[in-house]
Amino acid sequence: MSTNRWLATGNYFTSYRDEQRIFFTHLDRTIFTFFLSLLFVWPLLFAVSNKYMLVIDNILIAIVAIIGLNIVTGFAGLISIGHAAFVGIGAYTVASFSRTLGDSHVIITHAWPLMIILSGLMGAIFGAIVGLPAMRLKHLYLAIATLSFQMIFSWTINFLEFFNQGQTIPVSRVFWFTGKLDRDEHYLFWYYVLLVVVVLSGFMVRNLLRTRYGRCLSAVRDNDRAADAMGMHPGLTKVYAFGLAGFFAGMAGALHAYVYRGAGFESFTLHHSITYLAMAIVGGLGTLNGSFWGPAAIITLELQVETLAEHAGQIFPSSWNLATALKPFSFGLVIVLFLMFEPRGIANWWRIVRSYTKLWPFRY
Amino acid sequence: MSYFFQLVVSGIVVGSIYALAALGFVLIYKSSKVLNIAHGQIIAAGAFIAYALTGMAGIPIYLSFFLSMVITFFLAMSVERIFLRRLIGEPIISVIMVTIGLMSILDGLIFLTPFGSVNFSFPRFLPRTLISFGGVSISWTQLVGVIVTAVMIGGFSWFFKKSTVGISMRAVSDDQFASMSVGISVPRVFGLAWATAGLSAAAAGVIIGNITGLNFETLQAFGITVFPVVILGGLDSILGAVVAGIIMGIIQQFASGYLDGNWGLNGTAEVLPYIILLIILLFKPHGLFGIHEIERV
Numbered sequence: 001m002s003t004n005r006w007l008a009t010g011n012y013f014t015s016y017r018d019e020q021r022i023f024f025t026h027l028d029r030t031i032f033t034f035f036l037s038l039l040f041v042w043p044l045l046f047a048v049s050n051k052y053m054l055v056i057d058n059i060l061i062a063i064v065a066i067i068g069l070n071i072v073t074g075f076a077g078l079i080s081i082g083h084a085a086f087v088g089i090g091a092y093t094v095a096s097f098s099r100t101l102g103d104s105h106v107i108i109t110h111a112w113p114l115m116i117i118l119s120g121l122m123g124a125i126f127g128a129i130v131g132l133p134a135m136r137l138k139h140l141y142l143a144i145a146t147l148s149f150q151m152i153f154s155w156t157i158n159f160l161e162f163f164n165q166g167q168t169i170p171v172s173r174v175f176w177f178t179g180k181l182d183r184d185e186h187y188l189f190w191y192y193v194l195l196v197v198v199v200l201s202g203f204m205v206r207n208l209l210r211t212r213y214g215r216c217l218s219a220v221r222d223n224d225r226a227a228d229a230m231g232m233h234p235g236l237t238k239v240y241a242f243g244l245a246g247f248f249a250g251m252a253g254a255l256h257a258y259v260y261r262g263a264g265f266e267s268f269t270l271h272h273s274i275t276y277l278a279m280a281i282v283g284g285l286g287t288l289n290g291s292f293w294g295p296a297a298i299i300t301l302e303l304q305v306e307t308l309a310e311h312a313g314q315i316f317p318s319s320w321n322l323a324t325a326l327k328p329f330s331f332g333l334v335i336v337l338f339l340m341f342e343p344r345g346i347a348n349w350w351r352i353v354r355s356y357t358k359l360w361p362f363r364y
Numbered sequence: 365m366s367y368f369f370q371l372v373v374s375g376i377v378v379g380s381i382y383a384l385a386a387l388g389f390v391l392i393y394k395s396s397k398v399l400n401i402a403h404g405q406i407i408a409a410g411a412f413i414a415y416a417l418t419g420m421a422g423i424p425i426y427l428s429f430f431l432s433m434v435i436t437f438f439l440a441m442s443v444e445r446i447f448l449r450r451l452i453g454e455p456i457i458s459v460i461m462v463t464i465g466l467m468s469i470l471d472g473l474i475f476l477t478p479f480g481s482v483n484f485s486f487p488r489f490l491p492r493t494l495i496s497f498g499g500v501s502i503s504w505t506q507l508v509g510v511i512v513t514a515v516m517i518g519g520f521s522w523f524f525k526k527s528t529v530g531i532s533m534r535a536v537s538d539d540q541f542a543s544m545s546v547g548i549s550v551p552r553v554f555g556l557a558w559a560t561a562g563l564s565a566a567a568a569g570v571i572i573g574n575i576t577g578l579n580f581e582t583l584q585a586f587g588i589t590v591f592p593v594v595i596l597g598g599l600d601s602i603l604g605a606v607v608a609g610i611i612m613g614i615i616q617q618f619a620s621g622y623l624d625g626n627w628g629l630n631g632t633a634e635v636l637p638y639i640i641l642l643i644i645l646l647f648k649p650h651g652l653f654g655i656h657e658i659e660r661v
């Protein structure tokens with residue numbers, strides 16, 4: 001814990017315990033704490049309009065979901081084309097409480113942390129059920145299984161009277177110790193809640209990867225037969241990866257329902273599943289900090305594309321459907337380009353920059 | 365009873381289109397082990413190219429169908445050349461992701477044209493009268509569609525069984541290294557597989573477009589509905605694609621004919637294939653006719 005890793009020429013671990021630390025040096029911990037407190041303090045220093053706060057909230061929600069997707073697709077190597085459906089399960093857990101008890105029942109407005117965890121558990125249950133074919137099958141077939149779950153979920157939401165046939169089910173604003181949240185405080189409040197959830201989930205996953213269960217995941221991804229021979233159960237490991245992914249997705253869904261004050265069908269379609277995959281790929285599959293870069297990059301891109309489409313729409317004839325066309329096009333292009341030229345995602349750039357600054361002015 | 369037979373007949377019509385759509389999917393999977401998630405977009409592109417040629421450029425309708433197949437043949441070939449050739453040997457997960465990306469790109473390109481938002485329909489070139497036979501009726505468009513599908517599937521099976529290119533495709537699907545050692549160019553075979561898949565997709569698109577009209581949502585949905593069909597039939601079997609396509613078509617018609625409106629159900633035809641898919645994956649993952657070479661874990 002004593003050497004400064006930024007000045008040292010290499011890793012000098014003398015025990016496995018050292019290597020498994022979350023923070024290798026005091027400096028690491030200090031820098032981390034500093035940035036974290038910066039994230040908590042900055043909204044108090046600058047007045048941010050609700051519009052931008054919503055965007056930031058969106059990014060944080062997506063980060064929670066992508067942490068889940070990264071467990072199943074990145075660490076365990078199973079493609080999930082139905083992640084939006086798991087997020088939807090979480091949102092509709094809150095929504096079905098609001099549907100049966102009324103949208104401002106005390107459970108929803110006061111016990112919201114409980115609701116978020118409950119939604120996560122629901123997501124985990126559904127994740128494990130969808131992952132059940134993993135007991136017998138490998139990636140290709142699993143990808144199709146998740147896809148079909150996405151289709152079944154969309155149908156269920158759209159056709160059941162209980163879910164208001166896909167129309168928005170309202171969820172009321174929550175209470176804090178100071179009383180019911182104001183309209184202006186809403187997004188700021190959820191920013192802080194989301195920040196706490198993101199930090200906790202980040203630590204959870206970081207810790208998970210240090211344990212036996214986390215190492216199981218990547219062992220099964222790299223070679224399931226070898227993992228089997230080492231005494232792991234590949235099928236169960238996959239089911240459990242799906243369960244964990246479902247847990248994070250469910251929490252993200254509940255947070256989505258609270259931030260948007262309702263759950264509607266149109267936020268959890270196949271298109272969103274593909275967007276989540278794009279975020280995971282762009283961030284870097286199988287890396288924890290990729291889960292933070294990906295959503296930030298894709299949502300910023302989405303905003304930029306929207307502005308671009310608005311400007312371009314004034315130049316080109318209106319029969320050109322630029323606004324709807326540019327979005328999927330840019331997504332697709334970003335996915336394909338990243339896969340072809342930088343399959344390890346933005347996380348890899350971060351790694352390159354880090355090792356460059358570490359060795360500067362020397363290069364290898 | 366005639367209601368029952370009517371449902372069976374329209375099930376066969378829908379099912380034969382599924383079979384044709386699944387055929388292109390199976391062709392790609394068989395040779396290169398790639399799940400082409402963008403298949404629905406290629407189907408839509410084929411149909412729209414045919415409409416653009418006949419409705420906008422004024423080329424005779426039969427010629428435009430033929431031309432659209434040729435154009436889609438080269439389109440799919442170039443897609444393989446540009447996007448997938450680089451990924452040979454990469455893990456399967458990135459290849460599937462690329463087809464997902466491709467789906468979004470094609471979506472974007474189609475939304476750029478009027479076809480993304482406006483519905484068109486092919487000019488009618490067949491008699492409008494219905495052919496009735498013992499209480500069961502079928503339109504000329506549907507009948508011709510089924511016949512064309514049958515001919516195309518027959519042609520493709522022959523191509524795979526007898527022609528040199530078809531045999532080399534089968535060889536590649538069996539063992540890439542062994543086929544390289546006997547002088548087959550594996551990348552070329554992949555390109556050809558995509559090209560023939562594009563051709564069959566264009567044919568499927570034209571037939572669907574004639575029966576249901578040119579709506580982007582409907583056309584590209586076939587690319588997703590094709591998954592239950594190929595899983596039921598076995599991912600790498602042409603015969604399986606045909607049989608499963610027809611079974612799935614009939615199941616869908618029965619669902620919308622008998623289930624909808626009872627017990628508060630609605631639109632079951634959309635969801636039933638996926639429920640069947642999940643059940644098949646759990647109990648018989650290699651499908652009806654797929655090779656049993658599934659790797660278990």
